[in-house]
Amino acid sequence: MWGIEIVGEGSLGGGLSGLPKDLDDRSFDDFVREARYAAVLFWSGSCMPCRMVSLIFDELQSLRPGISFGKVNVGTSGVAGRLGVMSVPTILLFREGRKVARVLGVKPLQVLLEILDNYFSASPREDIYADSGHSALM
Numbered sequence: 001m002w003g004i005e006i007v008g009e010g011s012l013g014g015g016l017s018g019l020p021k022d023l024d025d026r027s028f029d030d031f032v033r034e035a036r037y038a039a040v041l042f043w044s045g046s047c048m049p050c051r052m053v054s055l056i057f058d059e060l061q062s063l064r065p066g067i068s069f070g071k072v073n074v075g076t077s078g079v080a081g082r083l084g085v086m087s088v089p090t091i092l093l094f095r096e097g098r099k100v101a102r103v104l105g106v107k108p109l110q111v112l113l114e115i116l117d118n119y120f121s122a123s124p125r126e127d128i129y130a131d132s133g134h135s136a137l138m
Helices: 028-034 048-063 109-119
Strands: 004-006 021-023 037-043 068-073 090-095 098-104
Touching (some): 028 037, 028 068, 037 048, 048 068, 098 109
Parallel strands (some): 021 068, 037 068
Antiparallel strands (some): 090 098
8 A cells, every 4th residue: 555646747856955844834835836846745743653754754855856845734734735635644746836646654765765756757657656556647
């Protein structure tokens, strides 16, 4: 069970360095719109799996400098509801402001690297991580 929902294509390119940026209702839209490729973690400080993914997400930032990374604390932001994020941890991937994939739950670093490399590539394989061997295109 991988918990991936594919919603488009991508390729690797520009981003930020350092730790993922903390995002809120006011900064989220600009962050996603201005980033060529963005990965955003939706999390809660009271959720142990979220804290585990947050540490992995911080490491991803250093391993994939061509991607902009951000975090949204669902307890302090309404962005999650607007985007249909129903559980945490959830990672949404964006290409040029458009959502391209949803990753649910805790995934090992290597799996997340494969996911990023695939969905931010010129020719993503749409169903390689989808639940039950299928993907839901939006």
